[in-house]
Amino acid sequence: MYNFTFHRPTTVRQAAGLLARNPEAKLLAGGHSLLPVMKLRLANPSALIDLSLVEGLSGVEQKGRSIVIGAMTRHADAANSPVLQQVLPGLASVPASIGDPQVRNRGTIGGSIANNDPNADYPAACLGLGATIITNKRRIAADDFFTGMFSTALEEGEIIAKVSFPIAKKAAYEKFKHPASGFALVGVFVSKRGADIRVAVTGAGASGVFRVKSFEEALKKRFAAKSLEGMTIPASGMNSDIHASAEYRAHLVGVLARRALVKATA
Amino acid sequence: MPAVSMTVNGKAVTGDVEARTLLVQFLRENLRLTGTHVGCDTSQCGACVVHIDGIAAKSCTTLALQCEGAKVTTIEGLAEPNGPLHPMQEAFRENHGLQCGFCTPGMIMAALDIVRRRGNDLDEHTIREQLDGNICRCTGYHNIVKAIAAGAKAMAKGGAHQAAE
Structure with missing residues (x-):
């Protein structure tokens, strides 16, 4: 893996500022897609901006007729969320099926959908439920978000904050x-x-x-x-x-x- | 080079590392804790499993800098030097849960995470499913599964619900 500079912002605003100042930077969530790709030297970011200390990006909660999952919510925490298991078990089964236990302890929903691997599970759940991806700038419908293999509608400097899923019967x-x-x-x-x-x-x-x-x-x-x-x-x-x-x-x-x-x- | 500090096996440690230094490199090369192994280096085999803040993770797919301020436990942290083995280690010995031994540290750290998540009464199906992320190339799974079931039970008796972390 090529070297890079490492940043740990504590707010989304700081993270966005770092992104703006480092055009070749990448955001680091769980790291279980990005770090393997960097090891293979298929990605060579100048900087990694670790989001794990940014407050307010984790957690699963019900808001009216929606389930809102924070972008940094680990797969294990989403899969085991009592409220998610109760109101939308079909969605809880998606993170439960990803990788293995250790991978689920690290991987996040935001990382999964920002990467948009053609074999990833969460993109199917977002599109299959008509989710809304909420970033630091706007709300994007899942139908407009996934634009092709490893490609999304995210713009430069845009950071996923949470994903809102309508509760389907x-x-x-x-x-x-x-x-x-x-x-x-x-x-x-x-x-x-x-x-x-x-x-x-x-x-x-x-x-x-x-x-x-x-x-x-x-x-x-x-x-x-x-x-x-x-x-x-x-x-x-x-x-x-x-x-x-x-x-x-x-x-x-x-x-x-x-x-x-x-x-x-x- | 950036400095990193964390608590490893109860001891505060610091080091100067390149940003790209993996946690497993830091543990093995800086701290000389070579019980944590590198098998596949592609987050599949589980030989590098350690606990970060009490939760099992693959240290070959984690940067040392991501663990700034964290509590890390490795296989070396489970028992006192020259003291009795941790009940899970003892169960692996008793049940011959290893052949070449390369995967064993990762297996034991993963086993403790299974106990954390699923409790002390584990059936064979649960153990096999939860060992999804750990590969034994000697294919000695049968005794590994037996060892984990026995180790989990022994932990309940001894009151050692978790590793010393």
């Missing part, structure tokens, strides 16, 4: 784990909140997380696995690598969507 996540890494080979998040029906897929698309409009349309009649019987999506635009072909990933999208629906409607 029915919501569930199903993933096919890569057996070694635990990453989602394919993961599907489904939800229904009134007339708003969402099916979001991670791991499969060559441009990162995406919604399956054909499935959402079919589920309008009845929000159940049966409504998707025999349905698949085309393999074009799917990832293909040594782990799985595009056809296999496309097939898994249908299978996992039906499994998620069984869970969501149980």
Whole structure:
């Protein structure tokens, strides 16, 4: 890993100031995506701005009809949050499925969505629930936030503060784990909140997380696995690598969507 | 070079490190605490697991500077020199929970974190699932699982619910 300067601000304003003064800087949350990439010398930031001492960025709370998760909330803390488990267990199951226990002790929701790894789990939950990403500058709808593989709508100097998820009556996540890494080979998040029906897929698309409009349309009649019987999506635009072909990933999208629906409607 | 200070195994330590120094490097090279191992160096194998403020983490994927002011416990901090082993260490010895021994420090530090999160009465399924982040290349999992179940029970009896941290 190349060397860098290290900063530990205690407020978001300080962190933003450091970002503005160091154009090649990167924000450090849990570090479990960024540090491995730096070890491989695929990233070479001039400075790391550690957010762990910034107050007010952690915690899970219910605010009206939403669940708000602070950007620095560790996966283990989100997964074990009693309020989240009670009002939106489908979302609690997402951080519970990430990596291994030690990784969940460090990794954060803000780091996961800012990185937007095409195989990450949280992007599917954000898109699958219609979350709002709240930064130090504005509110961004999940539909506008994820703009492609490892790419987001975040601008220079913008810092994620929290993510607000509407509490959907029915919501569930199903993933096919890569057996070694635990990453989602394919993961599907489904939800229904009134007339708003969402099916979001991670791991499969060559441009990162995406919604399956054909499935959402079919589920309008009845929000159940049966409504998707025999349905698949085309393999074009799917990832293909040594782990799985595009056809296999496309097939898994249908299978996992039906499994998620069984869970969501149980 | 930036200075870093933290408490390691109950002792205040300081050192001058490059910003890119990993916690595991600081422990092994600066403090000569070589019980914490580097296996894969890619946050998968768990040989480098230590406790940071009481919570298990992979020290190969943590910067030393991120631990400024933290309390770190390594395998060396579980028992007094020449004193009796920690009940979890004793359980690994008793159950032959190691073959080559390379993964053992990480296994034991991960095992203590399982006890912290799941209590002292652990079934085999829970232990195997919770050991997701620790790899034994001798594939000696069977006795490791037995050792953790026994160690967790022994900790309840001895009142040692946690490592000395």
